[in-house]
Amino acid sequence: xxxxxxxxxxxxxxxxxxALDQWVSVDASADLEHHAPVDLMAAMRYAVLDGGKRLRPLxxxxxxxxxxxxxxxxxxxxxxxxxxxxxxxxxxxxxAARASDEAAxxxxxxxxxxxxxxxxxxxxxxxxxxxxxxxxxxxxVQFGQASALLAxxxxxxxxxxxxxxxxxxxxxxxxxxxxxxxxxxxxxxGMAGGQAIDLASVGLQLTEEQLRxxxxxxxxxxxxxxxxxxxxxxxxxPLAHAALHRYGAxxxxxxxxxxxxxxxxxxxxxxxxxxGKDAEQDKPxxxxxxxxxxxxxxxxxxxxQxxxxxxDTGLVDTRILQGLADMVVQRSN
Amino acid sequence: xxxxxxxxxxxxxxxxxxALDQWVSVDASADLEHHAPVDLMAAMRYAVLDGGKRLRPLxxxxxxxxxxxxxxxxxxxxxxxxxxxxxxxxxxxxxAARASDEAAxxxxxxxxxxxxxxxxxxxxxxxxxxxxxxxxxxxxVQFGQASALLAxxxxxxxxxxxxxxxxxxxxxxxxxxxxxxxxxxxxxxGMAGGQAIDLASVGLQLTEEQLRxxxxxxxxxxxxxxxxxxxxxxxxxPLAHAALHRYGAxxxxxxxxxxxxxxxxxxxxxxxxxxGKDAEQDKPxxxxxxxxxxxxxxxxxxxxQxxxxxxDTGLVDTRILQGLADMVVQRSN
Numbered sequence: 066x067x068x069x070x071x072x073x074x075x076x077x078x079x080x081x082x083x084a085l086d087q088w089v090s091v092d093a094s095a096d097l098e099h100h101a102p103v104d105l106m107a108a109m110r111y112a113v114l115d116g117g118k119r120l121r122p123l124x125x126x127x128x129x130x131x132x133x134x135x136x137x138x139x140x141x142x143x144x145x146x147x148x149x150x151x152x153x154x155x156x157x158x159x160x161a162a163r164a165s166d167e168a169a170x171x172x173x174x175x176x177x178x179x180x181x182x183x184x185x186x187x188x189x190x191x192x193x194x195x196x197x198x199x200x201x202x203x204x205x206v207q208f209g210q211a212s213a214l215l216a217x218x219x220x221x222x223x224x225x226x227x228x229x230x231x232x233x234x235x236x237x238x239x240x241x242x243x244x245x246x247x248x249x250x251x252x253x254x255g256m257a258g259g260q261a262i263d264l265a266s267v268g269l270q271l272t273e274e275q276l277r278x279x280x281x282x283x284x285x286x287x288x289x290x291x292x293x294x295x296x297x298x299x300x301x302x303p304l305a306h307a308a309l310h311r312y313g314a315x316x317x318x319x320x321x322x323x324x325x326x327x328x329x330x331x332x333x334x335x336x337x338x339x340x341g342k343d344a345e346q347d348k349p350x351x352x353x354x355x356x357x358x359x360x361x362x363x364x365x366x367x368x369x370q371x372x373x374x375x376x377d378t379g380l381v382d383t384r385i386l387q388g389l390a391d392m393v394v395q396r397s398n
Numbered sequence: 399x400x401x402x403x404x405x406x407x408x409x410x411x412x413x414x415x416x417a418l419d420q421w422v423s424v425d426a427s428a429d430l431e432h433h434a435p436v437d438l439m440a441a442m443r444y445a446v447l448d449g450g451k452r453l454r455p456l457x458x459x460x461x462x463x464x465x466x467x468x469x470x471x472x473x474x475x476x477x478x479x480x481x482x483x484x485x486x487x488x489x490x491x492x493x494a495a496r497a498s499d500e501a502a503x504x505x506x507x508x509x510x511x512x513x514x515x516x517x518x519x520x521x522x523x524x525x526x527x528x529x530x531x532x533x534x535x536x537x538x539v540q541f542g543q544a545s546a547l548l549a550x551x552x553x554x555x556x557x558x559x560x561x562x563x564x565x566x567x568x569x570x571x572x573x574x575x576x577x578x579x580x581x582x583x584x585x586x587x588g589m590a591g592g593q594a595i596d597l598a599s600v601g602l603q604l605t606e607e608q609l610r611x612x613x614x615x616x617x618x619x620x621x622x623x624x625x626x627x628x629x630x631x632x633x634x635x636p637l638a639h640a641a642l643h644r645y646g647a648x649x650x651x652x653x654x655x656x657x658x659x660x661x662x663x664x665x666x667x668x669x670x671x672x673x674g675k676d677a678e679q680d681k682p683x684x685x686x687x688x689x690x691x692x693x694x695x696x697x698x699x700x701x702x703q704x705x706x707x708x709x710d711t712g713l714v715d716t717r718i719l720q721g722l723a724d725m726v727v728q729r730s731n
Contacts, residue, residue, distance in 0.1 A: 102615075105586055105594035186551060189524075191543035210524035214547070215594050218519060218554065222585030225558050229578035237571035244577045245562035252555030253438055261438035261548050282435075 070388035074123060081122045082114070084174050088227055089113050089220075108208040108216035109223070113181045116199040120320075120393070121180050121291040122173035127385040128295025128309060129169035131378070140304065140379030168235045168298040172243050175224040176291050179251045182220035183287075185213050187260065193342070221251070242297050250290030259283025263348070271349040277318065284324070285317030292316075292386075305378045312374035312386065316393050319367035323394060325350035326360050331397065368394045403721035407456060414455045415447070417507050421560055422446050422553075441541040441549035442556070446514045449532040453653075453726070454513050454624040455506035460718040461628025461642060462502035464711070473637065473712030501568045501631040505576050508557040509624050512584045515553035516620075518546050520593065526675070554584070575630050583623030592616025596681070604682040610651065617657070618650030625649075625719075638711045645707035645719065649726050652700035656727060658683035659693050664730065701727040 066074075091106050188195040188203040189210060196206050205213035228243045249255055259282030266279065292313035296306055328342065329352050342348075351360040371390040375383040399407075424439050521528040521536040522543060529539050538546035561576045582588055592615030599612065625646035629639055661675065662685050675681075684693040704723040708716040 102586070102591045102594045102598070104598055105591055109586060183551075186547055189547065191522075191547060211597050212594065214519055214522065214524060215590050215597070217551070218516075218584075219586040219590035219594075221551065221554050222581050222588075222590060224581075225577050226581035226585055229574045229581065231578060237569075237574040241562045241570040241573035241577070244558050244574070245564060248555050248557075248559035248562065251551075252559055253435070253442060253552040255555075257548050257552035257555060258435045258438055261435045261545065261552075264544050264548070265435075265437055 066392070067388065070385060073385055073388075077123055077126050078119055080170060081119055081126075081173055081177070084170055085113055085177065088174055089178070089223065104208075105212065105215055105219060108204055108212045109220055111207060112185045112204050112216055112220065113178065116201065117177070117181070118396075118398075119177060120389070121176045121288060123389055124288065124291035124313075124316075124386075125173040125176055125295040125298070126169050127389055128292045129165055129172075129298040130295075131380050131383045131386050132296050132299035132301045132305060132309075133165060134380055134382035136302065136305065136379050137381055165298040165300075167233070168239055168243070169295055171227050171230070171235070172247075172294040172298055173291075175227045175243070175247060176287065176294060178220045178224040178227070179247060179256070180287060182217040182224075183251075183256055183260070185217040185220070189213055192260075192264075193346075195342070224251075239297065239300075243294055246290050246294050246297060250286040255282055255286035255290070256284075259286065266349055268347050269349065271354070273354055276349055276351065276354055280318060280321040281314070284321045285314065288317035288320055289313030305380055308374050308378040311377070312371050312390070315367045315371035315374060316390050319364050319371065319390075320393050322351045322360055322364045322367065323396060325352045326357065326364065327396075327398065328352070329357065364394050399721065399725070403718060406718055406721075410456055410459050411452055413503060414452055414459075414506055414510070417503055418446055418510065421507055422511070422556065438545065438548055438552060441537055441545045442553055444540060445518045445537050445549055445553065446511065449534065450510070450514070451729075451731075452510060453722070454509045454621060456722055457621065457624035457646075457649075457719075458506040458509055458628040458631070459502050460722055461625045462498055462505075462631045463628075464713050464716045464719050465629050465632035465634040465638060465642075466498060467713055467715035469635065469638070469712050470714055498631040498633075500566070501572055501576070502628055504560050504563070504568070505580075505627040505631055506624075508560045508576070508580060509620065509627060511553045511557040511560070512580060512589070513620060515550040515557075516584075516589055516593070518550040518553070522546055525593075525597075526679075528675070557584075572630065572633075576627055579623050579627050579630060583619040588615055588619035588623070589617075592619065599682055601680050602682065604687070606687055609682055609684065609687055613651060613654040614647070617654045618647065621650035621653055622646030638713055641707050641711040644710070645704050645723070648700045648704035648707060649723050652697050652704065652723075653726050655684045655693055655697045655700065656729060658685045659690065659697065660729075660731065661685070662690065697727050 089106070089110050091103060184198060185204045187193050188198055189205050196203055198204075201207075203213075204216060208216070224247060225244055228247065229240045233240075251257065253261075259279055262279040263283055266275075271279070289310070290313075292309050293306075296309045301309060328350065351363065355363065368390060372387060375386055375390075422439070422443050424436060517531060518537045520526050521531055522538050529536055531537075534540075536546075537549060541549070557580060558577055561580065562573045566573075584590065586594075592612055595612040596616055599608070604612070622643070623646075625642050626639075629642045634642060661683065684696065688696065701723060705720060708719055708723075
């Protein structure tokens with residue numbers, strides 16, 4: 066990992082951890098009429114804090130920064146290419162960067178809350194029945210099933226609360242757009258829908274097309290939404306928007322392919338969760354469908370698609386998004 | 399029930415049922431990239447359609463209509479009391495009524511989706527373990543626990559999707575405000591928080607104060623939010639807003655007191671769910687705490703508080719909200 070990517074990630078992770086620690090807390094509800102019950106909040110914090118790669122928040126923040134870096138000169142309409150306008154554009158970009166910062170941090174945390182809640186529910190006995198997550202007992206093991214259920218539910222609601230702060234610098238139109246993107250990605254035509262297909266497909270022989278559709282919803286939708294929420298924070302122009310959409314789709318799928326590869330090649334300790342679960346539960350995976358080598362080649366080709374999409378954005382600086390695409394494909398857990 | 403309240407309710411119920419039928423469907427996701435999986439949607443529709451009193455949607459719609467009826471003359475600032483301004487005010491009110499209509503119907507359905515998802519999760523074996531709801535097998539009995547869990551999760555997401563339509567007549571500021579109200583009422587400092595307190599208090603002796611706090615979150619928050627979302631759709635002025643807030647708090651609490659009364663006085667058939675569960679599970683209730691007669695008197699006093707709050711709104715026509723308050727206290731199921 067190049068040094069500047071590493072320090073960018075370290076800096077952003079610190080911001081995200083601090084923000085999550087602040088927003089997922091009883092204190093955060095102090096301005097509300099009612100405080101959140103302490104026990105429920107403990108389970109919510111256990112599910113969210115001190116764990117996870119925070120890939121989705123990093124994607125939100127990186128996409129926002131990339132859009133804020135502005136469009137390359139060749140991508141600007143000709144009439145805007147004189148020096149005076151370029152200068153004014155640059156000043157506008159700085160102001161926009163500040164204004165989008167608060168939105169991006171909230172969006173980053175909101176998408177992580179949705180991810181965290183989905184893991185809590187997914188680990189429950191009636192779903193994957195997993196007892197280990199990120200090297201710790203899962204929420205239902207630690208707090209009981211009922212609390213795990215409620216903590217997941219409350220985390221989802223909190224995600225939308227984070228996106229709609231009162232008396233905020235974030236324009237209402239942006240708040241509404243972020244809610245829309247997140248709700249769609251989390252719901253029946255996104256993550257929850259993908260999990261339902263996953264559930265229904267245990268023991269079945271899926272085609273590659275069906276497997277891709279399942280993963281596009283189950284994991285891909287939220288990863289892609291992370292990119293698009295970041296783009297929305299910085300108000301990407303249509304060309305950049307469309308290319309980032311393709312980038313998000315490619316890394317969303319790549320993430321799952323690599324997940325399937327790691328499930329057979331890594332051990333539980335490295336993985337931080339129980340390895341070999343998919344094969345044991347007779348779940349269809351890219352590895353079971355195409356074999357290990359072909360799955361690896363597929364991950365590489367999705368990686369190349371993601372990089373091409375970044376080149377197509379016309380944005381000045383997409384290096385962080387590029388680095389995150391590398392991370393998704395080269396990760397070991 | 400007076401004839402005009404009855405026909406108002408019948409008309410609104412028909413609108414809400416039609417809207418829910420349309421929005422909780424695979425077709426509704428046709429404009430999205432991905433369709434919702436058919437199985438998941440079946441469980442979601444089972445949980446939402448053809449059942450329930452729809453009290454929360456009715457409160458949203460009634461509050462919106464009441465605010466749109468305008469302020470009484472004595473409540474208008476003196477400088478606005480000449481005839482010309484009153485006339486213009488009336489025209490403005492008609493336009494506002496049309497513009498708020500779409501928002502109120504979406505808000506009505508969104509709040510019902512949150513209510514429906516909470517029942518699905520609440521009925522699950524790790525929570526109340528109930529097999530009967532509205533005279534039908536509960537969702538997890540019908541579709542299995544994993545599907546019930548996912549259907550609940552997807553219903554919550556869909557609620558926020560409904561509130562944030564793209565290219566809509568609903569102003570973004572209103573969309574964001576509705577999301578904020580709903581997210582707070584559903585989350586850790588609202589419904590989910592109240593359920594967590596409920597869970598933790600089984601077998602405990604609560605004070606009346608603690609019991610009230612639990613119910614204010616568990617049931618009250620969402621009922622009150624229904625009223626406030628309706629008020630937000632029609633952009634209530636501060637005076638009306640504050641009084642409607644008190645109305646919402648009073649009927650929210652009254653609803654739960656009556657629920658506790660019905661749990662011991664009604665049979666399962668009338669109730670449409672298993673009666674006597676609270677006593678059996680040794681849950682604290684208003685009846686167990688204060689006795690049946692005092693609980694009844696308390697419900698009546700909350701009813702009176704609700705009516706007083708309506709009188710304080712200064713709104714021209716609050717008859718429907720009044721009728722709904724009567725319904726809450728006089729209901730038999």
